[in-house]
Amino acid sequence: QCDSASGEPYRTNVDGKRNLLEVCRRLDVRAFHYVSTAYVGCRVDPAAGRVNEVVVPDIASGGNDYEKSKIEAEQLIARCPYIGDKTIHRPSIIVGDSQSSFTSTYHGFYAPLQIGYQLAKHNGFSAEAGQWFRHQLGLQPEDSKNIVPVDWVAEAIVRTMNMNSSSCAPATSVRPRILHWTNPHPVPCELLQESITTAIEHSSSDKQSAQAAQTRDNPSDEIPLSGDFREQMRVYESYFRSDPAFDDCQSRVLVPDLPCPVVDRAMLLRLAKFAIEQNFGWPKPLPKALPHQSLVATLRHFPLSSGPCERQLVLRLLGPGAPETLAYGRHNQSWCLVPAAANSLPISASGTLTAPLSLLADCLSGKTNLPLAIEQGYCIMEGLPSHECLALAEHWVHSLHTSLC
Known part of the structure; x- marks a missing residue:
């Protein structure tokens, strides 16, 4: 019916x-x-x-x-x-x-x-x-x-x-x-x-x-x-x-x-x-807790951007518990979260990192690193020239690691 x-x-x-x-x-x-x-x-x-x-x-x-x-x-x-x-x-x-x-x-x-x-x-x-x-x-x-x-x-x-x-x-x-x-x-x-x-x-x-x-x-x-x-x-x-x-x-x-x-x-x-x-x-089994939720909370709670940024990193995370696409801007060596409505940087000034959420967690724990993950095909860098995009992403990961410590 x-x-x-x-x-x-x-x-x-x-x-x-x-x-x-x-x-x-x-x-x-x-x-x-x-x-x-x-x-x-x-x-x-x-x-x-x-x-x-x-x-x-x-x-x-x-x-x-x-x-x-x-x-x-x-x-x-x-x-x-x-x-x-x-x-x-x-x-x-x-x-x-x-x-x-x-x-x-x-x-x-x-x-x-x-x-x-x-x-x-x-x-x-x-x-x-x-x-x-x-x-x-x-x-x-x-x-x-x-x-x-x-x-x-x-x-x-x-x-x-x-x-x-x-x-x-x-x-x-x-x-x-x-x-x-x-x-x-x-x-x-x-x-x-x-x-x-x-x-x-x-x-x-x-x-x-x-x-x-x-x-x-x-x-x-x-x-x-x-x-x-x-x-x-x-x-x-x-x-x-x-x-x-x-x-x-x-x-x-x-x-x-x-x-x-x-x-x-x-x-x-x-x-x-x-x-x-x-x-x-019945009853339906309780859903399993999504992994890495403390990390996801940190990703969403970067300081909001208050002005123009020199460079931008778009983060597309995949897999269970992954957040929506997020954009981060760099200004004076600091990183901030860029609201979608304020995303006005040209593509030439932006890099995009696509990776599993679990891979980002492994990078932060020292189990792997971005260059190795890219070489093995576990993540993709797009936008800026590859060396610039990698440097941008590594700088952002280092900043994220510092904020978690």
């Missing part, structure tokens, strides 16, 4: 793609890979019973705003005239790693699992509750879902990207190459339901379930959150329709030795167990 406040998912999937294509135009990028979803074509021709590897002509074919935004993004890419080699990757429902079960996102398969798990924590999960839960999912036993492990999808896409374009099906400026990364053996919904409910049952405390059952007068009391469940599941309704067959002729030709792993009961239970043990990624 579209978020009117943030404009998502259209802001990312459509506006973001439009901006990215413009960057490609400016940089003369000739090859472009885009990850979409196999579900963009599910409503195009249900009578055909198969989703083909072609661009969907009608945005309204999408089952929800996410799918519609992906269709619009695909159309933008297909119409892009200045990129000749365009590939659109369409995976089906992605779950965690087929071996480790690791995942960092919990959508699709994980949505009913998470909601059911929360219900079980608060209300127990008896046989009657499990039966009610399966009914709320709205899946028919004869239906099936197309589920693929993330490691297989990633390997397939990376292999395709590393191939010479001549070995792939042809793509042109008006016709992108479309590849379905889907499972030739969809998971029966009966198995999906059984795996989800089994995982919830196993995760629930037997003692808690017994106590919860004893305190209820009738089975209907076990499911007071049915309205909440339906409300939370509404956004996923389109995911839980029965999947059509997906044409994967082009993708199979490219990686014939990379079959999709079989998604069976054992794998589904492992995936569910991992998600429950990780509490579905």
Whole structure:
């Protein structure tokens, strides 16, 4: 569902793609890979019973705003005239790693699992509750879902990207190459339901379930959150329709030795167990402290420039914790911070140092020095002649070191 406040998912999937294509135009990028979803074509021709590897002509074919935004993004890419080699990757429902079960996102398969798990924590999960839960999912036993492990999808896409374009099906400026990364053996919904409910049952405390059952007068009391469940599941309704067959002729030709792993009961239970043990990624881990923040604070708190400067050093630091681009002016052997609005020195009087923040820290601690870092290619000097620029930067580093001591 579209978020009117943030404009998502259209802001990312459509506006973001439009901006990215413009960057490609400016940089003369000739090859472009885009990850979409196999579900963009599910409503195009249900009578055909198969989703083909072609661009969907009608945005309204999408089952929800996410799918519609992906269709619009695909159309933008297909119409892009200045990129000749365009590939659109369409995976089906992605779950965690087929071996480790690791995942960092919990959508699709994980949505009913998470909601059911929360219900079980608060209300127990008896046989009657499990039966009610399966009914709320709205899946028919004869239906099936197309589920693929993330490691297989990633390997397939990376292999395709590393191939010479001549070995792939042809793509042109008006016709992108479309590849379905889907499972030739969809998971029966009966198995999906059984795996989800089994995982919830196993995760629930037997003692808690017994106590919860004893305190209820009738089975209907076990499911007071049915309205909440339906409300939370509404956004996923389109995911839980029965999947059509997906044409994967082009993708199979490219990686014939990379079959999709079989998604069976054992794998589904492992995936569910991992998600429950990780509490579905909540709470989010606290961000690690950014490195060298005392150094960054010092860089930002040089005295401000109060007059014209003889020379200027523009500092572009890179990496975690790096500050915005800063400019320093030298006057009478002293250095000051030049506000962006006051930056009026000609380029001929300015030097630019581009380097990782960690490298600057190493220079200050004596682990390395600027001449060696430049020789090894770890930093770049621009603007003034190289010897003048290096002398300017070394003088500034010495001044910074003095202020820190």
